[in-house]
Amino acid sequence: MNNQPDPNELERLIREMMQSGKIDPAMLEKISGLMANPGMLQNLMSNFQTMFSASSDSVNWDLAKSQAISIAKQSESAVEQAISNEIPKAFEIAKLWLSEATGFENFQAPKLLSRSLWAQDAMPLFKQLSEPIATSMAKALNESLSESMPEELKASLGGATNFLGNAGATLFAMQLGQAAGNLSKQVIIGSEIGIPLHDRPSIVTQNLADYLSEIENGRNEALIYLAIRELASSALFAANPYLKEQIVMQIRQFATGLKIDTNSIQELAEQLEEGQEMSTVIELGSALVPRTEEQEIALERIETALALIEGWVDSVSLSAAQRLPTATALEELYRRRRSASGVGQKTFAVLLGLELTPRLVREAAAALTAVAERFGNDVRDRLLSHPDQLPTIEEIRDPALLIARLESDDDLDSQLRDLLGN
Secondary structure (H helix, E strand, C coil), X not given: CCCCCXXXXXXXXXXXXXXXXXXCHHHHHHHHHHHHCHHHHHHHHXXXXXXXXXXXXXXXXXXXXXXXXXXXXXXXXXXXXXXXXHHHHXXXXXXXXXXXXXXXXXXXXXXEECHHHHHHXXXXXXXXXXXXXXXXXXXXXXXXXXXXXXXHHHHHHHHHHHHHHHHHHHHHHHHHHHHHHHHCCCCCECCCCCCCCCCCCEEEHHHHHHHHHCCCCCHHHHHHHHHHHHHHHHHXXXXXXXXXXHHHHHHHHHHHCCCCCHHHHHHHHHHHHCCCEHHHHHHHHHHHCCCCHHHHHHXXXXXXXXXXXXXXXXXXXXXXXXXXXCHHHHHHHHHHHHHHHCHHHHHHHHHHCXXXXXXXXXXXXXXXXXXXXXXXXXXXXXXXXXXXXXXXXXXXXXXXXXXXXXXXXXXXXXXXXXHHCC
């Protein structure tokens, strides 16, 4: 009597585990006999290669996107039309006041999003940010597994061994889809993760309504303040597209150094056998990737860039909102919410294992505000207009260094004008 598991049943079980994000020990036991039959394993791997990589990509991004949208829809509800009607008015006021605080502009009307639309719009950005990591993870896993796999099994499986690495990359993307779906319940404005989703400013109306419902007085002021923040961030990136490109480049530099420790792979297998949720296991993926000195430098650059962006938005938003009697209180309320919800922190923790520190953002805001007070808004904006002008992490932590550098630049400009007779 043939006791070998049926290949179709095996495929169904594994597909269920992959899509649910949970590892069932009972299912693992059912498929344990599979390893005794390399021919059947090769056939199964070939079938799942199609599932995990319908295109030339190593990651099935459509699966991640559908998962994000599905999670977002679970908690979606309609919003009162009155709130949607107030948003354009708030952005008109924000646009007027922001023009006095910065020369960066974005005149596009805000895009009103449901939670599922936010998840849909977020996934292209999440893909762009995470693709270098997922691709490098797949490559590193394939190389590591190829080195550790017995020659006879490697020969039997042939090209299907790539499935294992691609599956690891797909699980990473699935985790990203879960993260995007869950973040859709928290994020209010489109730039809240640190980088705008698209060229237009945007706002998630359901989450805005939830946020405003917690404010007893000054709801209109809170809406205007949020509109100022979103429009400021959108204007910053519209005027300086290199900022996003630079962060993506730095993530690629980080991803280039990814290495997989075979001992960690064994630990991962043990965690799976214990029945842990797949998302939990993948979050532990940082243990698979010992950081090199170059990677630590890349992470510091990413954190510095993100802190400067958020700090600039903090500084400019508070300046533009000074007509609001509760401007300072609204800024503090937003900061507390940002620290508590950690939308940006969670995003980059999932992507890179990078823990963004609120303190660095506060220091960046203070440094840029000091520059504006000493030299004017144009000089503050100029610092973010070119990568060579960006303050270093040392200048953020000690604004006196930044002020000294700008005074030196000002002296040089003055000497050049005198030399040219201007």
